[in-house]
Amino acid sequence: MLVNGIWQENWQPVQAQDEQGRFIRQTSTFRHWITPDGAPGPTGSGGFKAEAGRYHLYVAYICPWASRTLMARRLKGLQELIGVTVVNPRLTDQGWRFGGFPGADEDSLNGARYMHELYTRADPEVSGRATVPVLWDRHTGTIVNNESADILRMLNSAFSHLVDQGPDLYPAALASEIDALNQAIYTDLNNGVYQAGFASSQQAYDEAYAKVFAKLDELEARLADGRSYLFGEALTESDIRLFVTLVRFDAAYHGLFKCNRNTLAAMPALHAYLHRLLALEGIAETVNLDHIKAGYYSIKALNPTGIVPAGPQAL
Ligand SMILES: N[C@@H](CCC(=O)N[C@@H](CS)C(=O)NCC(=O)O)C(=O)O
Numbered sequence: 001m002l003v004n005g006i007w008q009e010n011w012q013p014v015q016a017q018d019e020q021g022r023f024i025r026q027t028s029t030f031r032h033w034i035t036p037d038g039a040p041g042p043t044g045s046g047g048f049k050a051e052a053g054r055y056h057l058y059v060a061y062i063c064p065w066a067s068r069t070l071m072a073r074r075l076k077g078l079q080e081l082i083g084v085t086v087v088n089p090r091l092t093d094q095g096w097r098f099g100g101f102p103g104a105d106e107d108s109l110n111g112a113r114y115m116h117e118l119y120t121r122a123d124p125e126v127s128g129r130a131t132v133p134v135l136w137d138r139h140t141g142t143i144v145n146n147e148s149a150d151i152l153r154m155l156n157s158a159f160s161h162l163v164d165q166g167p168d169l170y171p172a173a174l175a176s177e178i179d180a181l182n183q184a185i186y187t188d189l190n191n192g193v194y195q196a197g198f199a200s201s202q203q204a205y206d207e208a209y210a211k212v213f214a215k216l217d218e219l220e221a222r223l224a225d226g227r228s229y230l231f232g233e234a235l236t237e238s239d240i241r242l243f244v245t246l247v248r249f250d251a252a253y254h255g256l257f258k259c260n261r262n263t264l265a266a267m268p269a270l271h272a273y274l275h276r277l278l279a280l281e282g283i284a285e286t287v288n289l290d291h292i293k294a295g296y297y298s299i300k301a302l303n304p305t306g307i308v309p310a311g312p313q314a315l
Contacts, residue, residue: 001095001129005120009093021201022208028147029119029128034135034158041154048137048144050158052081055144056109057151058118058134060096061288062089062295064190064244065148066133071240072155074282077165082155087115087132089295095130103288109138118143149182152237169237181230181238188215189245197257197302205258212253213261216270223269228276239277246274247287250312252296256303278315289315 001008033041038049057073059066073082087096088104096115099106112118116130122143135144135151145151156169170178192212199205219242222230229239245253249264265271278284289312297308 001127002116002119003127005124005126007094007114007116021199021204022195028131028145028150029126030122030134030143030146031150032144033150034144034154036158036161041150043150044145047140050162052162053083054137054139055081056083056085056136056138058085058087058107058115058132058136060087060089060132060295061103061286061291063132064248065131067244067247067286068237068240069133069135069148069151069155070286071243071283072152072169072237074286075166075169075235075240075280076155076159077163078155078159079282081159081162083109085109086291089291090298091295096132101291101294103291109136152240156237167235169235169240171234171236174231174234174236177231178236178238182241184215185238185241185245188212190241193245193249193253193257193259196259197253209259209261212259216264216267220267220269223273229273235277235280243274243277243283246270247278247315248292248296250315251289251292255309256296256299274315287315289313 030044032044032048034048034050034055035041035046036050038047040046057069059070061067070084073079073084085098085105085107086103087098088101090101092114094114094116097113098104107113110118110121114130115132115134118134118136119126119130121141131146133148133151134146136142137144145154153170188211192208192215195208196205196212199208227233229235230242231238246264249259253259254263264274278287293308297303298306300306
């Protein structure tokens with residue numbers, strides 16, 4: 001991580017934990033918003049007007065948070081407006097690096113070797129982890145935002161005057177229900193699987209395991225009535241947030257994170273839902289199973305040998 005702009009090599013996957021050994025995730029540092037006219041958004045400062053070719057996304061295919069921004073970019077038809085660079089799936093002592101793995105890119109935009117170089121370019125005194133996703137502004141050479149929840153929301157609406165495509169991922173009529181479901185999906189699933197995987201006490205693991213499967217059972221029942229998506233026929237950001245955890249479940253969370261009551265393939269409604277989303281145009285391209293497996297199974301604290309399991313070979 002970075003401390004006052006200097007990279008510290010003592011990288012640990014567990015960012016912080018409470019007194020019961022529960023994993024705690026760090027909060028994001030850059031919180032500006034792209035808006036149609038450059039006016040300030042809900043947080044941070046203004047000056048980030050939606051323009052074609054101005055912004056760039058740095059992502060990891062292994063990362064569920066980064067993948068949700070990739071999905072939104074594709075669903076909203078923004079692939080011509082916003083470029084993408086994919087990092088190497090294996091975290092190094094210097095954090096995320098560019099190139100050196102099939103499907104990983106060099107940083108042709110900024111020429112960086114490691115993600116943390118972009119953080120210090122944006123703020124020479126920055127402290128914190130150099131996480132993905134990063135939404136980069138080519139005009140000012142800085143990070144607009146590194147919080148995927150914000151990025152998802154701004155991609156939904158900020159560029160509509162340039163490209164009017166795809167579903168409204170956050171319709172006003174559903175806003176409070178989406179917020180509530182997002183929170184539950186985050187706590188019990190998106191972050192719940194990490195809490196199971198990185199638990200440092202039996203109690204913390206047992207709690208996380210229980211909430212992961214309770215929520216999966218609840219969502220299996222919700223989807224069993226034949227609806228296409230969580231809120232019926234309208235695809236919303238809650239579906240994106242659920243999808244990114246489901247698509248990693250059998251490949252990484254079931255084995256490495258010990259979420260092994262059953263595979264997702266054994267939950268028919270959720271499994272069908274996963275494949276419904278995967279079949280949407282452009283969505284399968286946001287998922288790279290080789291990166292997901294290589295990345296998760298390179299976490300030394302959980303898998304010291306670094307051996308990557310052969311299966312599953314397909315979703
Ligand atoms: N709050 C961030 C979390 C992003 C995050 O945790 N990314 C992980 C990869 S899945 C990361 O970059 N970790 C590197 C590190 O912690 O050093 C978001 O949702 O955008």
